Amino acid sequence: MYDMKALYEAGSVDEAVALRVAHPDAQIIAGGSDVLVQMREGKRAGAELISIYGIDALRGVSQEADGTLRIGSLTSFSHITKDPLIQQYINVLGEAVDQVGGPQIRNIGTIGGNTCNGVTSADSASTLFAWDAIVELTGPDGVRRQPIHDFYLKAGKVDLHPGEIQTAILIPKESYENTFGHYIKYAMRNAMDIATLGTSVNVRLSADKKTVERTRIAFGVAGPVPLRAATAEQTANGQPVSQELAEAFSQAVKADINPRDSWRASRDFRMHIAVESAKRAFIESVRLAGGEL
C-alpha cells in the first residue's frame, strides 16, 4: 500500500485541469516511476494524487500541418524509441530515452514526467534542449507554449502554473530539418544507472557537406538544470568540417559549463568527460549528416 491521502483520476485533459483547480495541493502522477518511488521513500508520504495516466489522448507522436512534431506528454520511452516519425526526424531522442533505466522503466516512464521532474540528469532533457523543444502546457486559461529552456526554473522546479498540466513536447521543423544528432550517456553501469553526465549534440551541414551550418550542444548534470553550451556552438557555426574543429568545439565547452562535485563524480572528472563526450558526439553527428573529417 502506498501512503497516499486520496487519488483522483482524470480521463481527459479537461478533467485533469478541473481536478487541479479543485485540489490545488494534489500532485500529478503520470507513469509514477518518480512519484511512487518518492512516496515509498516517505518524501511524498500522505500526498493527494491526481492520476493522468489514463488520458490516452496524450499518448503518441504525430506531425502538425506546419511540420512540427508533437510528442504527447504521456508517451512512454519505449514507444518514443519505436515511433517511425521519431526515427525519421529525431532519431537521437529515441536513442537517448532507450538508455533510461531498464526495459520495464522504459515502458512506464513518460517524457512528460522526465521533463516535469526538473531533474538535470533526465535522459531526454539534454536532447530536448539541444533541439530547441517547446513545452505545451494546458490550464484553466487555455494552452501556452514555452521554450524548454525557460520551462526549467531551478533544480527540481519547472514553470507549471496552478491548474496546469504538460500536454505535449513539440519539435519545430526548423529545428529538425536536415539535422542529425548523437547522445552520449556517461554512467557507471550500462543499465539501471543515472547519468554522471549527458551530452547531446546535433549538426546541420551545408549541401556539399563541407561546412557546419549550425551546431547545437546541451548537457545534463553539467549544472543544476540542463544547459546549452553557447561558446562551443559559436566556435563551430559556419566553420569548415575538420578534426581540428571537433577539437576546438569540445575545448570551448569549458567556458560554458559549471559541473559540481558529488558522490557520483568530481567536478574535474565531469569537466574531462564533458570535453571528450562533446568531441565524440560532434564527430558522430557530422558522420550521420554525411560529412567526413
Add this chain to the structure above:
Amino acid sequence: MAEKFVKQYKTVHFNLNGNDVERSVDVRASLTDMLRNDFRMTSVKKGCEVGECGACNVLIDGEAFNSCIYLAVWAEGKHIRTLEGLLGPDGEMSDIQQAFIDEAAIQCGFCTPGFILTAVEILETGKEYTDAELRKLLSGHLCRCTGYENILRAVKKTMYKRLGKAMPE
C-alpha cells in the same frame, strides 16, 4: 493538520491470464498488492518495491512492467499476464520455463518469474536478437544467485528453438 484519512475503494475490471475478473480495491494498493493478496498470484514477488529489481514484473497488454510501481486501479481494461498464466491445461510447463530448468538458470528462484515474463515479451516479438541485444533486454532484472549467463543461455536457446534455427556455437 491532516484531516482524518477516509478509505477510498474502486472496482476494477481486467483480464488476468485469460479470464475476465473484477475486484474492489483500495486505491492505495500497488498492482503487486492486488495480484498477490486478492488473486493469490504469488509468482509476483516483492523484492525492492521501488522499481529496481524486476522481481514483481508482469506483462500488461504485452509489455513488461514492474507491478510494484504501478497502481492497482490502472489495471482497468488491461490484459495482465503472470507466470501462472504460462502453464498448460494440465499444469505443463512452457518451453521457456523448461529451458530455465535445463540450463540451471534458477537457484533460489526469487528473480525467475520476473525474468521469464520479460523473456516471454522478447520471444513473442518473433525476432532474432544478438547476445548484446538480449543482455540489454534482460537488464531490468537483478539475480543474486546465477551470475546471469545461464539465464541468457536459456532465453537464447528458446529463441532459436521457436525460430526453428540451430543455435550458433
